[in-house]
Amino acid sequence: MFWFVVRYLGFLKHIPGLGFVFDSWLKISTLLTNPLLLDLIDEIEHDVIRWEGVTITLHKYGGIQFNYKGREIGHIHGNGLLDMLLNRQLKQQLMSDGKIQDHHVFKNTGWISFYIKTTADKKYALELLKLGYQLRRRSFTPGSDHQSALPTVIAVLA
């Protein structure tokens, strides 16, 4: 149903507030099908908010959004779908282990999607968010080259 709405009714996301309503429906569905997932999302929120400089807002199309100094790190929809902007090189390397997918809308970009379903997925999602967080932090550090940190981070994720 999520894919149907995204694919055929995606244009409705521009109506203010409709994204929140859709996400609320996703959350209620999740409560009925996999209530543990709601706890996992809460735990991720609880962990990420502790990272220095991170704020949490509502994502404009529904879900919770993690930001570092006003720049989005990623967001999680009510069905446990984590969307993040990395970069193409990093995305390519992460996709090779088969855990992450192309973003559900923005194909051929640095955006990725990852489905959280289990406690193990939560751990991986936190690692992905940490990676996004470090990328954002480095981009805010004058003279830094965030590409140089990638091999270390990928090694941690692998």
Next chain:
Amino acid sequence: MKKIFSPRNRGYLFANAFSITAIGFSAWIINTWNHEGPNGTFIFSEFIIIPFVMGMISSWFWQKENISSRQLINRSILNGIITIVLSAMFLGEGIVCLIIVSPLLIICISAGAFAGRSMFKEDNSTLNSSIFAALFLVFITDSISEHHYQNMVSDQLVINATPDKIWKNVVAFEHIKEENKYWLFKVGMPSPVQSTVTGYHVGAGRKCIFSNGYVFDEKIVTYDENENLTFDVTHQPRDPEIMGHIDILRGQFILKDNGDGTTTLTGNSWYKLYVFPTWYYDIWAKSITRNVHWRVMEHIKELSEAK
């Protein structure tokens, strides 16, 4: 007393007190500015904005409890159930109406609760006030706007009989004994059971009788034997179950001889909705109208194909 007025209960109490006040205020504006429906029109704001703000109000009372998402949804569902019970008490809505409205209500209350939780965490009173002001503006604009929506539903069925054998069953038919298949009919929504006519000509009266005894009075406006029967609905009952929120304006049966001993029977209905948003209620209106069509048309098929 402290337990009764705990933050949790205040979340329910103030949210529902707000909804009653806001719906009363909205009804007053609608009736003052543009009285349209037989029972008044229920607008987008009453099903989207008010529940959304209800969720926000509840979240404001619950913000210090630090509740989980799971608890927030459960509480939103309970909040919705309280609202539904109050709607049955104060607005006299029937069970089918309440079944139809409940998903929209609970989803919007829950959306408002999550939005509120996020807003109040930020503690940005300027932003929060702006959001409430924007919602109020939408509410007022929607309340004073004119609301008008009509649609038509069409269904087709092939009957293994020639038009002349089918025609008499189209104009009037005996009591439908077949058990209802549509789930809303099973839970109490009236379904069509019989049709009678005062004559076989234009201007004749036709009655469509429903399972609970309600009668739709109709007048035949087109009588092309074996081809086209069109009738306008001149009077319909006011029932808390749907009726009052939808008016059936016109019905039509068209018979097309397929030349192979079969006939394609087309049933058309035109209706007007008094509940908004139509992107939600029209799904239900179409589904109900379709199932009324199918019940009647399948009965006509059965009668016409009987040896």
